[in-house]
Amino acid sequence: MSVNEHSNITLLKEIAELLNEETDMIPMLKGALSKFLKGTNFKTGWIFFINDKGKRELIAHEELPEALQHNGCEHLKKGGCWCVSRYRNKELKKASNIIECQRIEAAIESKVGDNAGITHHATVPLQSGGERFGLLNVAKPNTVSYSEEELELLESVAFQMGSAIKRIYLTKQEQEMALVKERNRLARDLHDSVNQLLFSVTLTSRAGIEMSDQKDIKDTFRDIQQLTQAALTEMRALIWQLRPQGLESGLIEAIKAYADMLNLTLTVNVSGVLQFPSRVEETLFRVAQEALNNVRKHAETQIVEMFINVTATDILFVVKDGGRGFINDSKKALPSIGMQSIKDRVQALGGTADWVSEIGKGTELLIRIPY
Structure with a gap:
């Protein structure tokens, strides 16, 4: 040698x-x-x-x-x-x-x-x-x-x-699979325990309303029922975030199902072919979840529009509502953890997330991801 x-x-x-x-x-x-x-x-x-x-x-x-x-x-x-x-x-x-x-x-x-x-x-x-x-x-x-x-x-x-x-x-895929399994386990635990307990409380409070003739007691049970129902809705949304139900049937169907669960009326407009890598598809779904949650909690409207435009180089993803809007100051930190989560998820794929909003004129979320 x-x-x-x-x-x-x-x-x-x-x-x-x-x-x-x-x-x-x-x-x-x-x-x-x-x-x-x-x-x-x-x-x-x-x-x-x-x-x-x-x-x-x-x-x-x-x-x-x-x-x-x-x-x-x-x-x-x-x-x-x-x-x-x-x-x-x-x-x-x-x-x-x-x-x-x-x-x-x-x-x-x-x-x-x-x-x-x-x-x-x-x-x-x-x-x-x-x-x-x-x-x-x-x-x-x-x-x-x-x-x-x-x-x-x-x-x-x-x-x-x-x-x-x-x-x-391969290591990254194994880690992602392990994360999905853990999310699924936690989602099952929440559904089988906390979710069922909250549902039981709503039934009990409903029975309490019917059983009492006193107004104060009825009002107390009614307040308990409303609070528990709100907590139940939050819990179901959390379970959805942990384990997206319906994503196997397609991104659009999963987003529509999530909007229905939040009692939102969603219109989706698509142009281009929706054939995304799994990581991009899950990111878009998680972004849609956060955006729809923000509409339900803050926009004071149930009407939402969504646009997905796929070109040879980019995915343009827009969520638009006609709600109360907010003051958007680019020099200040984002006003909610959900909005920061959207930005972080999109930036992880090399994309951008921007909000256009004005008091009384609604909010528009614009996502662009290189494709």
């Missing part, structure tokens, strides 16, 4: 250990990429994740030259490229030399900084079995073609990264 082969095996071992230890995706990829660059002649690298629709995201990069770092890596994030095109067409199977890179060329031509001699890069798909995740690109100065040995080493690292990405995705 040559010295170079021995050093490559040592490098792969160190990268494998790092990948196995990390549990967060981006720190894991940045760490592995950094270690790879330090152990080879490559000087810079970047990783794209590419979804099923071909939309790419710059997920990690290390030691980029000034020209490629300019303005938040704008030249890496925009424009076309041979490697991405070949990847989308499923023609990129292994580590390859790139004849030319339009993004690097655009960065050089724009004269926004030193390119450090980087003109061409090597590329390799990140995959595990039949699943593909994106691309690993690396480069070194004044090099237009990389050797077979360099490409083989790059392919080995990409294989390790692909396996680690798959492991993290």
Whole structure:
């Protein structure tokens, strides 16, 4: 075994250990990429994740030259490229030399900084079995073609990264399943215990009203019945939030059923095809729940409109009521925990949540999620 082969095996071992230890995706990829660059002649690298629709995201990069770092890596994030095109067409199977890179060329031509001699890069798909995740690109100065040995080493690292990405995705799925099971268990417990107790109190208070002839006693039992009925409605809404009933029948049907449970009259307008990943679908459902809860509690109206517009790049989700509205001051914190929850959920998917409201003229919630 040559010295170079021995050093490559040592490098792969160190990268494998790092990948196995990390549990967060981006720190894991940045760490592995950094270690790879330090152990080879490559000087810079970047990783794209590419979804099923071909939309790419710059997920990690290390030691980029000034020209490629300019303005938040704008030249890496925009424009076309041979490697991405070949990847989308499923023609990129292994580590390859790139004849030319339009993004690097655009960065050089724009004269926004030193390119450090980087003109061409090597590329390799990140995959595990039949699943593909994106691309690993690396480069070194004044090099237009990389050797077979360099490409083989790059392919080995990409294989390790692909396996680690798959492991993290599987771990996350297991965690989400465990969370769903726990929500279901808690929902069952609430339904079987607290929910049934509240229902029993409403029946008892109703009987008390009928059994007494004294007005004060009747009024007391009537107050108990109304308070208990309100608590029962709150409890049913909480159980719905823990375990969405009907989501398996479709997002729209689940939202309509939840609105019915809150005694709201909901009109839904849809344009585009509703075929969302499960995480996006659940987020939209949770957002709808919070929005409808806010209408029931604060808007003083039972009439709600909902609009869902799906384009090739975005989901626009709007909830509109003609209620009493509120003073919306963007400089102050959001006025309710529910509104902050909506914002947090949407931002977790890279989206935005905004409210337009005016006293006496209702409230409009506008959600935009990249798709």
